[in-house]
Amino acid sequence: MRQIDSDFLALPLRRLADAALQRARDLGAEHADFRLERVRAETLSLYDARLEGAADADDLGYAVRVVKDGTWGFAAGVDLTPEAVARVAEQAVRVARVSAPINREPVELAPEPVHEATWVSSYEIDPFDVAQADKVALLADWSAGLLKGADHVSARLLQVKEQKFYADTAGTTTTQQRVRVHPSLNAMKASQSGFDDMSTIAPPVGRGYEYLTGTQWDWQAELAALPLHLEEKLAAPSIEAGDYDLVIDPSNLWLTIHESIGHATELDRALGYEAAYAGTSFATFDQLGELVYGSPLMNVTGDRTVEHGLATVGYDDEGVRGQTFDIVRDGVLVGYQLDRRMAMMKGFGRSNGCAFADSPGHTPIQRMANVSLQPAQDGPATDELIAGVERGLYIVGDKSWSIDMQRYNFQFTGQRAYRISHGKLAGQVRDFAYQATTTDFWQSMEAVGGPGTYVLGGAFNCGKGQPGQVAPVSHGCPSALFRNVRILNTVQEGGK
Amino acid sequence: MTTPQELVERALALSSADACVVLADDASSANLRFAGNTLTTNGVAHSTRLTVISMSGRGVGVVSRSAVRPDGLADVVAAADAAARAAQPAEDARELVSGVPASASWDEPVPPTGIEVFEGFAPALGEAFSAAESGGRRLYGFAEHTLTSTFLGTSTGLRLRHDQPTGRLQLNAKSADLKRSAWAGVSTHDFTDVDVAALDAGLARRLDWAKTRVDLPAGRYETLLPPAAMADLMVYLFWSAGARDAVDGRSVFAKPGGGTRVGERLASMPVTLSSDPAADGVACAPFVTAHASSRQSSVFDNGLPLAATDWIREGRLESLLQTRYSAELSGLPVTPAIDNLIMRGPGDGRSLEEMIASTRHGLLVTCLWYIREVDPQTLLLTGLTRDGVYLVEHGEVVGEVNNFRFNESPVDLLGRLSEVGRSHQTLPREWSDYFTRTVMPAVRVPDFNMSTVSQAS
Numbered sequence: 001m002r003q004i005d006s007d008f009l010a011l012p013l014r015r016l017a018d019a020a021l022q023r024a025r026d027l028g029a030e031h032a033d034f035r036l037e038r039v040r041a042e043t044l045s046l047y048d049a050r051l052e053g054a055a056d057a058d059d060l061g062y063a064v065r066v067v068k069d070g071t072w073g074f075a076a077g078v079d080l081t082p083e084a085v086a087r088v089a090e091q092a093v094r095v096a097r098v099s100a101p102i103n104r105e106p107v108e109l110a111p112e113p114v115h116e117a118t119w120v121s122s123y124e125i126d127p128f129d130v131a132q133a134d135k136v137a138l139l140a141d142w143s144a145g146l147l148k149g150a151d152h153v154s155a156r157l158l159q160v161k162e163q164k165f166y167a168d169t170a171g172t173t174t175t176q177q178r179v180r181v182h183p184s185l186n187a188m189k190a191s192q193s194g195f196d197d198m199s200t201i202a203p204p205v206g207r208g209y210e211y212l213t214g215t216q217w218d219w220q221a222e223l224a225a226l227p228l229h230l231e232e233k234l235a236a237p238s239i240e241a242g243d244y245d246l247v248i249d250p251s252n253l254w255l256t257i258h259e260s261i262g263h264a265t266e267l268d269r270a271l272g273y274e275a276a277y278a279g280t281s282f283a284t285f286d287q288l289g290e291l292v293y294g295s296p297l298m299n300v301t302g303d304r305t306v307e308h309g310l311a312t313v314g315y316d317d318e319g320v321r322g323q324t325f326d327i328v329r330d331g332v333l334v335g336y337q338l339d340r341r342m343a344m345m346k347g348f349g350r351s352n353g354c355a356f357a358d359s360p361g362h363t364p365i366q367r368m369a370n371v372s373l374q375p376a377q378d379g380p381a382t383d384e385l386i387a388g389v390e391r392g393l394y395i396v397g398d399k400s401w402s403i404d405m406q407r408y409n410f411q412f413t414g415q416r417a418y419r420i421s422h423g424k425l426a427g428q429v430r431d432f433a434y435q436a437t438t439t440d441f442w443q444s445m446e447a448v449g450g451p452g453t454y455v456l457g458g459a460f461n462c463g464k465g466q467p468g469q470v471a472p473v474s475h476g477c478p479s480a481l482f483r484n485v486r487i488l489n490t491v492q493e494g495g496k
Numbered sequence: 497m498t499t500p501q502e503l504v505e506r507a508l509a510l511s512s513a514d515a516c517v518v519l520a521d522d523a524s525s526a527n528l529r530f531a532g533n534t535l536t537t538n539g540v541a542h543s544t545r546l547t548v549i550s551m552s553g554r555g556v557g558v559v560s561r562s563a564v565r566p567d568g569l570a571d572v573v574a575a576a577d578a579a580a581r582a583a584q585p586a587e588d589a590r591e592l593v594s595g596v597p598a599s600a601s602w603d604e605p606v607p608p609t610g611i612e613v614f615e616g617f618a619p620a621l622g623e624a625f626s627a628a629e630s631g632g633r634r635l636y637g638f639a640e641h642t643l644t645s646t647f648l649g650t651s652t653g654l655r656l657r658h659d660q661p662t663g664r665l666q667l668n669a670k671s672a673d674l675k676r677s678a679w680a681g682v683s684t685h686d687f688t689d690v691d692v693a694a695l696d697a698g699l700a701r702r703l704d705w706a707k708t709r710v711d712l713p714a715g716r717y718e719t720l721l722p723p724a725a726m727a728d729l730m731v732y733l734f735w736s737a738g739a740r741d742a743v744d745g746r747s748v749f750a751k752p753g754g755g756t757r758v759g760e761r762l763a764s765m766p767v768t769l770s771s772d773p774a775a776d777g778v779a780c781a782p783f784v785t786a787h788a789s790s791r792q793s794s795v796f797d798n799g800l801p802l803a804a805t806d807w808i809r810e811g812r813l814e815s816l817l818q819t820r821y822s823a824e825l826s827g828l829p830v831t832p833a834i835d836n837l838i839m840r841g842p843g844d845g846r847s848l849e850e851m852i853a854s855t856r857h858g859l860l861v862t863c864l865w866y867i868r869e870v871d872p873q874t875l876l877l878t879g880l881t882r883d884g885v886y887l888v889e890h891g892e893v894v895g896e897v898n899n900f901r902f903n904e905s906p907v908d909l910l911g912r913l914s915e916v917g918r919s920h921q922t923l924p925r926e927w928s929d930y931f932t933r934t935v936m937p938a939v940r941v942p943d944f945n946m947s948t949v950s951q952a953s
Contacts, residue, residue: 045790051584055788056575057560061543074539078563079497091611095526095538098611101622104534133582152744190745194873197746273531276636276668276679279865282951361525361541402868402901404880406952409901411878413870433870433878435901435948466529466638466666467539468929486948493903493947494876 002120004177008038008163011080013175017167019082020064023089025169029066029073029096031109032089033168035317036062037360039160040128044135046155049143051136061360064089068096070106076361110343110351112320114171119314121178122307123208127159130209138212142185142223149227150187151195157212158182158204158460160472164317172319180206180310180472182460187226191234196430198230199415201251201397203457204472206308229428233416236428241489245392245420246434246482247385252414253373254457254475255398260438261293261300262371262475263464264407265327266354267336267346278464279405282438283333285346291333294442297376300328302337302369304353309370310458310472313353317364320353327371331443339366358469365465370458372476379450382479388447392420393432393487398457400433411435413490433488441482449478498566501603503546504649506566510573513550513557513580515592516651517798519787521545524608525642528618532634533625540611547787548576549795551592555583556795558788586796588789588821593799594652596783602647602655609643609661617687624692628669631700636668641687646785654799658781660835661685664923664932667692668883669699671706675953676896678702679862679883681724681923683778683932702862702884708895710887712949718858719944720851720888723922723936725864726839729877729906730769730936731927732867734837736875737807739816739826740791748875748907749816756816756826763811763910766842771834772804777921778933780835792833794819805831808910810842836933841916848938851917853891859944860886860893863925864902875905880950882925899953900946915940 017034024032038060045053062085063076073096077088127135139155146153159181167173182204188197202217211217248256268274269281283291293300304313304322313322318340327335335352336342343351356367386394397415404410413433419426436444458474498506500520507518522544529537547560550573557579561572617639628635641663648656663684670677678699684690721729741747742756749757773782784800786793797819806814815831816822823830852860867879878901885897917938924934 043788047791050587052587052791053789054556054558054579054583055560056558056579057545057562059543059545059562061563063541071535072538074537076539076541076543078543080563091540095540095611098614098618099528099535099538101619102528102530102535102625104625131582132579136584152746188744188746194752195746195750196873272634272636272674273536275531275670275674276638276666279952280674361543363537363539365537400868400870400878402866402878402880404899404901404950404952405865405882408952409880409948409950411870411901411903411947431871437951466929467525467527467640488903488947490870490876490903491874493945494871494874494905495908495945496874 002123004118004120004175013165015082016062016080016085019085020089021167021169023086024064024066024093027090027093029068029093031067031169033065033166034062035164035166037164039162039359042159044139044157046139046143048152049140049147054132059359063360064092065363066092066096067107068093069100071096071100071103072107074363107341108344109340110349112340112350115174115315115319115321117174117314119176121206121312123179125209126179127181127209128161145223146185146187146226150189150230152188154186156184166317166319168319174315174319176314178206179208180204181209181211183212187230189230189234196234198226198233199397200226201415204310204460206310206312229416232428233430236430238491239429239432239487239489241487241492243484244487245389246485247389247392247394247420247479248482249396249479250453250455250457250477251397252395253477253480255401256412257371257373257475257477259401259403260407260410262368264438265336266366266368267338267342268366270336271342277466282406282408288333292331293328293333293439294331295445296331297445297448298328298331298442299374300371301325301374302327302371304369306370309456309474311368311370311474316353316355317357318351318355320351323352325352337366337369342366356471358471362467362469365469367464367471368462368473370474375451375454375478376448379448379478382449382453385447385449385479385481386420386425387423388481389420390422394418394420394425408437410438431490433490435486435488441485444482444484445480446483447481449480453478500606500647503564503569504647506569507548507573508649508651510570511550511577513552513577515551517549517592517795518649519547519785520647521644522606523642523644524610525640526609526611526613527640528614529638531636533629542608546572548573550576550580552580554585554589555580556586557583558795560787588794588796588819590796590820592650592652592796593654596654596656596799596801598655599657602657606645607643609641613641613687614639617690620692624696628696632672633669633700633703634672636670637666639665648785648799650799656783656799660781662932663687664928665690667695667699669696669703671703676703676706677883677953681925681928683921683923705886705893706884706896710895710897712897714900714946714948716943716945719941720855720858720860720938721941722848722861722938723920724925725861726936726939727922727924727934728864728867728926730837730839731924731931732877733875733906734807737816738792739818739822739828742816743826747872749813758813758816758828761812762808762907763913765913765916766810767808767839767916768806768810769808769839770804770806771836771838773802773834775836775838778836778935780933784832792817794821797832800832802832802834805834838935839937840919841937845916845918845937847918851915851938851940852888852893855888856890858888859897860888865926867926870903875907876903877905878903899950901948901950902945903947904945909941912941912943913939914942
């Protein structure tokens with residue numbers, strides 16, 4: 001198991017925390033927490049096998065959050081001295097005082113056992129230990145291969161190392177480190193009918209650089225096939241709009257889960273805290289335990305524990321231990337994603353650990369756990385799902401996505417779609433998008449693939465909150481079969 | 497504490513590279529967030545970031561670190577110098593910009609913002625909560641003030657500085673049952689000019705409009721898009737107007753067979769879409785600041801002066817977003833991106849109220865949401881209407897209509913405008929996290945594509 005980097009541990013973590021928490025106590029705060037974090041992020045961008053941009057950033061700072069007379073106060077700073085930290089604690093209390101006239105709901109936090117813990121995510125090679133030139137050379141080599149069958153190739157490698165130290169007035173202290181990487185390549189080609197592109201479907205993962213060089217993903221196979229997929233797509237016929245049965249690959253379905261289940265079951269959305277921005281949810285709190293979300297085959301869990309998950313942590317940003325919990329069981333809504341305030345407000349007793357702040361300068365808000373659709377234990381393989389379709393589409397890879405502010409109406413496209421005719425794939429089609437209402441869609445799910453079809457997909461950059469924050473999150477799912485889903489022709493939608 | 501100016505000077509002196517650019521950003525912010533007539537979160541933050549861009553031959557190395565202290569400066573510069581020496585030649589490598597006079601304010605201290613910026617606003621918001629409560633409304637929203645000071649120094653002698661204050665308020669009123677919703681957004685320098693009570697009154701009027709509900713099916717409708725909705729569509733068009741992508745044949749601005757569509761008529765009416773760093777009320781940085789290179793920016797262009805630029809002039813595509821490198825590729829003038837966007841129609845144009853009054857049968861949209869690209873060839877976008885779609889009959893709003901998902905290309909839409917109203921400063925609903933300085937008109941589109949009905953309210 002990896003250890004937390006010694007240079008992070010060498011920072012005066014405990015001394016700064018003590019200074020902040022003591023000052024907050026002295027000023028009468030009922031609760032205070034101190035979070036110091038360093039986020040190292042490197043992005044490499046190549047275009048046509050040449051380095052286009054390299055950004056290597058390191059964000060180091062801390063935040064003090066207090067509850068004073070029932071009102072939140074939050075302040076963040078960068079000067080790593082006990083005196084400066086104490087001043088930031090004073091600022092947090094002042095923010096609470098200025099905000100008091102507009103606070104009508106006193107803040108109370110659900111209790112959490114006191115933890116004293118260290119946690120490191122599961123990875124082998126720290127990507128920041130690999131020379132930038134070596135990483136560029138690998139991406140350039142992959143790009144050069146793709147350029148043999150494409151006009152232009154983009155390659156990108158995102159790498160993040162997140163280190164957090166947390167302490168609160170209840171006595172919890174946690175120190176954590178996690179790593180994630182996302183390599184992606186895109187090939188573009190023009191033809192007489194226009195241009196199109198095709199991207200890799202390898203998901204982002206909570207792993208180290210071994211993801212690019214090891215056996216966790218078959219990069220050679222995917223890169224070899226990509227130009228052929230693109231060539232076929234450019235020559236493919238335009239889809240005829242109408243209702244089709246869909247077999248959706250995990251590389252596409254993860255995003256539909258993210259948008260239509262993940263966000264819809266965030267309790268802050270259901271309670272209206274995001275109403276002016278990200279939106280609310282059709283899955284309102286009064287429907288907990290009753291809402292028929294989908295077919296009886298639908299079982300969805302939230303977790304912050306799965307190995308290599310992007311939302312996986314030991315402890316969240318309120319000191320709550322990572323957990324696994326049910327969200328949809330046998331098609332019925334049975335749970336929400338929580339933070340400590342909402343858990344207390346709605347009588348859950350304990351938070352399920354979904355508080356997260358994306359940087360030292362932002363306050364923790366409820367963010368998404370790894371929300372995953374469970375496979376059927378003896379479920380079919382993907383080709384067996386396809387065999388059960390007379391007229392349909394098999395959709396692979398995510399691309400365009402959009403969903404309304406209550407998570408009812410969505411529209412997704414994909415990297416590629418294959419026509420299914422009499423149970424067999426019959427070549428790609430172009431210009432497709434699927435459009436549905438969330439509960440109609442999930443209730444139309446007739447079959448769920450087996451564990452052999454299950455893949456952990458996800459994203460680095462889920463946006464939410466004001467000021468805006470981004471969060472990494474994984475979604476596992478099997479292939480699944482949906483009946484009679486509306487398919488659009490996007491060229492016709494454009495009025496052509 | 498070391499000042500940003502001192503960090504820039506010391507970093508330049510420490511660099512052993514052939515050339516060097518140093519950017520020091522000092523940012524402070526304060527925010528209040530509220531929902532259901534009460535505070536939800538708040539905060540103040542201060543951050544500093546130093547970006548060292550070293551050039552060795554045509555190789556470039558970029559290292560960016562927050563909260564750099566004097567004793568850590570040498571490591572940051574050495575890392576950037578080493579990265580430059582190890583880098584392969586950059587395609588966009590050019591001589592660094594020189595000969596730009598130093599900013600007069602270079603030596604002045606940074607003026608941070610803080611929670612005090614809300615000392616007048618917060619009590620007024622509290623009163624608005626009380627008024628809303630008694631009127632059966634719930635207020636949701638976000639108030640934020642940021643001040644970012646950027647210091648740019650180069651080994652060619654540039655010493656440029658820009659202080660950018662950005663304030664915004666988003667106010668969303670909902671009926672107690674959350675079935676009706678209305679929204680208003682404003683940009684502000686310091687919140688002293690924000691009249692919360694007036695904004696709330698305007699939203700209350702719209703919630704009254706929505707007491708009459710009319711269900712309409714999907715279809716193409718004559719539609720009035722207000723300035724905020726146009727801002728979201730035009731910002732996306734602006735972001736998609738990179739010259740490099742057009743030259744490479746991979747954007748809506750690529751000419752089939754090669755080249756770009758510059759010079760081609762895009763709009764049915766003589767509208768002009770432009771940017772101007774000195775524009776009144778939406779002033780922004782007058783020089784290029786590039787922390788990393790991409791297809792739309794080049795670190796070698798740092799400090800390049802920005803001037804008023806027409807992207808679309810009287811309906812014709814005039815310019816694309818350029819670096820000096822992409823300008824050579826495209827054979828077009830160097831017109832880098834600018835941090836504001838202004839659209840004006842012919843003449844002064846009518847107000848939105850006058851446009852409503854002259855509408856026989858049509859829809860009035862409040863704003864658009866979750867806008868995403870569906871097809872880059874046509875720049876087809878999808879998204880939702882939000883916070884009120886109203887039916888206009890014989891010049892009057894007669895009720896609220898259900899929300900819709902739209903599928904439309906802003907480029908295609910420009911070719912179908914039947915009226916362009918008076919332009920106002922406005923806040924984009926969706927993109928205001930990234931782009932706040934816009935001046936836009938309301939427009940009339942005879943056949944806006946409402947693709948399907950959304951049940952969201």
